[in-house]
Amino acid sequence: MDDLIIAGGTVVGPDGRMRADVVVRDGKVIALGDAGGQQGQRIDATGHLVMPGGVDSHCHIEQLSGAGLMNADTFETATRSALRGGTTTTVSFAAQHPGMRLRDVVADYETRATRGAMGDYAFHVIVSDTSGANLTEDLPALLAAGHRSVKIFTVYDKVRVADEGILDILHTVRQGGGIVCVHAENDGMIRWMMRRLVDAGQVAPRFHAAAHPRLAEVEALSRICHFAEFIGQPVMLFHISCAEGLAVVRGARARGVPVVAETCPHYLFQTVDVLNGPDAAGFLCSPPQRLAADQAALWSGLETGDLAAVTSDHAPYRLDASGKFAHGTDAPFPKLANGQPGLEMRLPLMFDAMVTGGRLGPERFVDLTATAPARIFGLTGKGRIAPGQDADIVLWNPSRRVTLGKTLDGAGYNPWAGRQVTGWPDTVIRRGEVVVADGRVRARPGSGQRVVMAQSAAMAPRPPRHGLTD
Ligand SMILES: [Zn+2]
Numbered sequence: 001m002d003d004l005i006i007a008g009g010t011v012v013g014p015d016g017r018m019r020a021d022v023v024v025r026d027g028k029v030i031a032l033g034d035a036g037g038q039q040g041q042r043i044d045a046t047g048h049l050v051m052p053g054g055v056d057s058h059c060h061i062e063q064l065s066g067a068g069l070m071n072a073d074t075f076e077t078a079t080r081s082a083l084r085g086g087t088t089t090t091v092s093f094a095a096q097h098p099g100m101r102l103r104d105v106v107a108d109y110e111t112r113a114t115r116g117a118m119g120d121y122a123f124h125v126i127v128s129d130t131s132g133a134n135l136t137e138d139l140p141a142l143l144a145a146g147h148r149s150v151k152i153f154t155v156y157d158k159v160r161v162a163d164e165g166i167l168d169i170l171h172t173v174r175q176g177g178g179i180v181c182v183h184a185e186n187d188g189m190i191r192w193m194m195r196r197l198v199d200a201g202q203v204a205p206r207f208h209a210a211a212h213p214r215l216a217e218v219e220a221l222s223r224i225c226h227f228a229e230f231i232g233q234p235v236m237l238f239h240i241s242c243a244e245g246l247a248v249v250r251g252a253r254a255r256g257v258p259v260v261a262e263t264c265p266h267y268l269f270q271t272v273d274v275l276n277g278p279d280a281a282g283f284l285c286s287p288p289q290r291l292a293a294d295q296a297a298l299w300s301g302l303e304t305g306d307l308a309a310v311t312s313d314h315a316p317y318r319l320d321a322s323g324k325f326a327h328g329t330d331a332p333f334p335k336l337a338n339g340q341p342g343l344e345m346r347l348p349l350m351f352d353a354m355v356t357g358g359r360l361g362p363e364r365f366v367d368l369t370a371t372a373p374a375r376i377f378g379l380t381g382k383g384r385i386a387p388g389q390d391a392d393i394v395l396w397n398p399s400r401r402v403t404l405g406k407t408l409d410g411a412g413y414n415p416w417a418g419r420q421v422t423g424w425p426d427t428v429i430r431r432g433e434v435v436v437a438d439g440r441v442r443a444r445p446g447s448g449q450r451v452v453m454a455q456s457a458a459m460a461p462r463p464p465r466h467g468l469t470d
Pocket residue numbers: 058059060313315
């Protein structure tokens with residue numbers, strides 16, 4: 001195949017930008033610089049910012065939720081949507097429910113992704129059942145096979161793991177090499193609030209926010225940080241939503257606990273007010289949106305690096321009986337499916353704020369949405385444009401104004417519809433192949449490839465505090 005030359009653009013990385021042509025051969029970047037005299041297929045990138053394809057390290061695809069509901073995307077629909085929004089790599093979940101063997105769960109998700117995915121992918125292995133051979137055989141084998149991220153929940157009946165089990169999981173991952181991601185909210189506080197709210201007849205969607213108090217986040221985040229310190233095992237704290245949650249992360253990092261954390265566009269750009277409108281169900285997520293002051297705190301966390309990544313937490317459910325309203329349109333809020341779609345909108349929203357709006361700038365945009373997630377999860381070859389890296393490249397048109405509308409995912413609605421952004425991913429290239437041009441996605445279902453996670457620096461074990469020999 002001919003070399004591909006992306007000519008005349010400004011290439012942006014996490015540490016700087018330069019005018020350069022990018023030369024691609026066999027799916028990889030082979031050179032950056034002046035490729036003026038070089039033969040090959042040329043793409044004119046004049047006036048564009050040439051950025052690495054997005055890495056979305058937190059999205060739910062073709063997954064059975066903690067409440068037992070299948071979400072609205074297949075690997076095909078989700079990754080098609082992701083590509084159009086400039087995201088070329090996803091890390092979604094292989095979700096174990098109690099009674100399932102971990103190795104079977106991962107094999108099942110791998111089979112489905114192999115068939116449908118258009119973008120490259122990896123999995124977080126959700127562990128909900130630590131019995132039998134799950135921790136003694138399956139998890140060590142999965143870690144060794146490059147499934148080096150484990151996800152646990154401190155909430156939701158079907159998947160919640162109690163403290164002792166969490167310690168076992170942290171210890172097992174420490175021995176095999178990996179990172180443990182956590183949805184950290186206190187289950188008892190949420191249940192206690194839900195019971196009281198429901199008893200008082202306060203069941204409209206807006207009471208979802210009251211049922212997920214800030215202190216529930218603070219309690220569980222603190223506990224997980226102490227567990228990480230106790231076992232000496234790195235953790236990734238998912239979807240930090242509030243100033244107090246960020247303060248926990250900051251404090252733990254300041255005392256040397258191996259903790260990284262992320263937030264999501266809906267915490268940066270939506271407040272709890274979205275739950276007051278008639279479309280509240282479509283905005284429900286956990287933790288809930290908070291206040292404008294929390295948004296300011298989260299931006300400060302992105303600035304200092306205490307928040308290392310911005311992910312979508314894409315969790316698509318249709319606004320009908322197959323999804324949000326499985327228990328009826330008037331169901332009390334505890335019975336409404338949680339989550340909103342976001343794979344396709346994550347990068348345009350962040351680009352508009354960070355690059356167009358000048359908040360932290362293009363280099364930090366690249367870092368938070370591509371480079372850092374690839375680095376943390378050991379996604380070798382992803383997240384940077386440099387010789388030897390996969391040629392996952394997005395040509396951003398910084399002046400294109402777009403009113404956000406219909407997306408390609410399976411949710412059937414876009415929570416960001418009607419919002420205007422400036423800056424758009426005109427052309428998307430995945431391993432050297434143009435997969436999006438003129439708004440059309442041309443990738444073949446099944447052309448995505450699994451990315452094997454390497455052991456990253458963020459996964460390096462620390463000395464434990466329990467005093468026992470490993
Ligand atoms: Zn999630």
